[in-house]
Amino acid sequence: MSAAVRRITVAAAMVAGLAVATMAAHAADDTIKIGHYASKTGPEATFGQSSDKGVKMAIDEANNAGGVLGKKLELITYDTQGKSAEASNAVTRLINNDHVVALLGEVASSLSLAGGEIAQANGIPMITHASTNPKVTQGRDMVFRVCFIDPFQGYAVAKFATDNLKAKKIAILYDQGQAYSVGLRKDFSKAVKQLGGTITTEQSYTGGDQDFSAQLTTIREGQPDAIFIPGYYTDVGNIALQVRKLGITVPLLGTDGWDSAKLKEIAGDALKDCYYSNHYTPEDPRPELQAFIKKFKELHNGETPDAMAVLAYDGANVLLDAMKRANTTEPKALAKAIGETKGFKGVTGTITLDENRNAKKPAVILQMKDGEWRYAASIAPPADEK
Amino acid sequence: MVALLRGFYPYAIAILIAFVMYKVMPVGAEKIDLGILQINSFFTKVTGAIGIAIIMAVSLNIVNGYTGQFSLGHAGFMAIGAYTSAWITHYGSIHFFGNANAMEGLFTKGSALFVASLLAAGLVSALFGYLVGLPSLRLRGDYLAIVTLGFGEILRALLNQTQPVLDEFDIEEATRGEIFTGLGGALGFSGVPKYSNLFWVWSVAIITVIICYRLKQSIHGKAFLSIRENEIAAEAMGVPTTHYKVAAFAIAAFFAGVGGALFAHTLGNIVSPNEMNYQRSIDFVIMVVLGGMGSISGSVIAAVALTILPESLREFSEYRMIVYAILLIVFMIVRPDGIFGIREFWEVKWIRRLFRRTPKETHAP
Numbered sequence: 001m002s003a004a005v006r007r008i009t010v011a012a013a014m015v016a017g018l019a020v021a022t023m024a025a026h027a028a029d030d031t032i033k034i035g036h037y038a039s040k041t042g043p044e045a046t047f048g049q050s051s052d053k054g055v056k057m058a059i060d061e062a063n064n065a066g067g068v069l070g071k072k073l074e075l076i077t078y079d080t081q082g083k084s085a086e087a088s089n090a091v092t093r094l095i096n097n098d099h100v101v102a103l104l105g106e107v108a109s110s111l112s113l114a115g116g117e118i119a120q121a122n123g124i125p126m127i128t129h130a131s132t133n134p135k136v137t138q139g140r141d142m143v144f145r146v147c148f149i150d151p152f153q154g155y156a157v158a159k160f161a162t163d164n165l166k167a168k169k170i171a172i173l174y175d176q177g178q179a180y181s182v183g184l185r186k187d188f189s190k191a192v193k194q195l196g197g198t199i200t201t202e203q204s205y206t207g208g209d210q211d212f213s214a215q216l217t218t219i220r221e222g223q224p225d226a227i228f229i230p231g232y233y234t235d236v237g238n239i240a241l242q243v244r245k246l247g248i249t250v251p252l253l254g255t256d257g258w259d260s261a262k263l264k265e266i267a268g269d270a271l272k273d274c275y276y277s278n279h280y281t282p283e284d285p286r287p288e289l290q291a292f293i294k295k296f297k298e299l300h301n302g303e304t305p306d307a308m309a310v311l312a313y314d315g316a317n318v319l320l321d322a323m324k325r326a327n328t329t330e331p332k333a334l335a336k337a338i339g340e341t342k343g344f345k346g347v348t349g350t351i352t353l354d355e356n357r358n359a360k361k362p363a364v365i366l367q368m369k370d371g372e373w374r375y376a377a378s379i380a381p382p383a384d385e386k
Numbered sequence: 387m388v389a390l391l392r393g394f395y396p397y398a399i400a401i402l403i404a405f406v407m408y409k410v411m412p413v414g415a416e417k418i419d420l421g422i423l424q425i426n427s428f429f430t431k432v433t434g435a436i437g438i439a440i441i442m443a444v445s446l447n448i449v450n451g452y453t454g455q456f457s458l459g460h461a462g463f464m465a466i467g468a469y470t471s472a473w474i475t476h477y478g479s480i481h482f483f484g485n486a487n488a489m490e491g492l493f494t495k496g497s498a499l500f501v502a503s504l505l506a507a508g509l510v511s512a513l514f515g516y517l518v519g520l521p522s523l524r525l526r527g528d529y530l531a532i533v534t535l536g537f538g539e540i541l542r543a544l545l546n547q548t549q550p551v552l553d554e555f556d557i558e559e560a561t562r563g564e565i566f567t568g569l570g571g572a573l574g575f576s577g578v579p580k581y582s583n584l585f586w587v588w589s590v591a592i593i594t595v596i597i598c599y600r601l602k603q604s605i606h607g608k609a610f611l612s613i614r615e616n617e618i619a620a621e622a623m624g625v626p627t628t629h630y631k632v633a634a635f636a637i638a639a640f641f642a643g644v645g646g647a648l649f650a651h652t653l654g655n656i657v658s659p660n661e662m663n664y665q666r667s668i669d670f671v672i673m674v675v676l677g678g679m680g681s682i683s684g685s686v687i688a689a690v691a692l693t694i695l696p697e698s699l700r701e702f703s704e705y706r707m708i709v710y711a712i713l714l715i716v717f718m719i720v721r722p723d724g725i726f727g728i729r730e731f732w733e734v735k736w737i738r739r740l741f742r743r744t745p746k747e748t749h750a751p
Contacts, residue, residue, distance in 0.1 A: 041707060078700055084661055088654030096428040110658055113576055118654040176546050177660055179573030
């Protein structure tokens, strides 16, 4: 390479660098930036993709209605691959490079814990829409959530099983590698015992396992009335198929980790008369929800929104509502306004945040009937629960 | 080994460089405006991640590069270090200081505890390195890779079974067993006081590089290389191959443990068993292979590049890992020996030529 060519290359690179830098400097202040981090790839990819659709819808709607506080909203979304180090990098970047005023995300509790740590250290409010582990908001006054927490979910399924299904003997099969699953197993077995039932056996698997016959044979020996599987949809699908192959006919019970259209694709008929607790049901006749579903279907080729999409939509709207009430995007004032959310009419139900920054909401139980998930019951939070 | 510790100056310079980095690089809302480049605390965070990646890649190079043993358990050693030090600082802080919050400032009682935990992490990890190194006496190639892979997976399964982390209130009525196994299970060890900063990370990183470079140049380094080139010939020449293979594992594990400890104490990192899996080990193997087996500077450059690359591709959202993979494949086709092969970068012919022939007027206007 001759010296002249080299000189020209260096000069061109510097000009390009400067152009990028000035562009970056100009795009500021005329919009309100909101950051979203989600696992758009990785083992729980549908969670992140659904959340993304929900958040985008909420932001687009607000922009079409003229924006918030007289400014347009700008949404910046980064992928976390379902890894906590990625999540914390994404959040650091959103806060420091993109200067977002608030954060939305994640679904998985371990990732929300990582992201919440950064949000708290930088004093930027964060709303997680679907992390149900109690630790996520504990001791962090900048972190909020718009869903119920695991102890309640465990209670709801236990209550439904003992009251509605009259199941007294229940077996548990949980994923020992997921905090979500381990936590729910404890909450569920505690609730069942309080409600007068017994746990026949507690078996474990590790996410990604293909063969569950050893655990299922042990479960079959205990002759349970139902099997509780608090896992994520990919594993649950495989388990359901193997349960039926072993001739076990009792209903399977699950939690919101089941909520993905993929589950039905994997397991099909094996899920007949199985139940899981969820944040919402598309059958709920409330007009605001039906309007949301109709619009979502129009935007996404007739796809029915899953709970992650609906919760993400609610999470974003709670944030925008707080922004309007605070009349500023200053982080402290914004956090205070989010904390004061009361009786907010979300599409998943009325959202009120308690003093621990958690939403108190009823859970719905869905049943697999004729190849579709149908509404079976609604379980309200126990009155004495804090 | 005494020879390794000779020459104090490079270490002092290492610590000085790290101190300057710590002072200069912005934290929180601060930033440095260089016109072309905006340096802010995201930059600082990535710099810290680079430091840890360097520690991990350079130390793995001792086993995979110098000695030619194929280890897939490096993330396992990292996990041991991370959990050991997290346990010491978390429960130690509660025991000595009453709570598990990190203290402000660079040199405090908390930092002393943190440094002690780094050393403990390295030693415990080295012990495990020794134990995993033992089967390497009989196994080679793929078989050894499977043993190290198994080690990482067993560790992951065990850590998943541990109890929740106890805070200063829970600890009052907890039994010894509960405190000992209170490592957080599948949710990960949260609530660790976050003492890691650029000073600690880069001090360790540069010292690791110096020690590993000196090790390579020393008589012991030649012994490692002889095992890699031909184990039978090495044995015939009187190299105690058993001793050196186990030593390679133990030394690499020591640094990996310290690297893991620094990782655990970085703000925003949650040490969880599922993230210390074989995929993370493979990330480090990629760094070593890409940089060149046995090349310290190659590992350093690969660690820097492979930490920055996914971050700079973040705009491509979900397609970025595809871009990342394509770049890796193209690179390995173009340069199958890695960037530098076994050489250091100043020993590579084309770079030497570049430096020698660079005319002065190329400092562009």
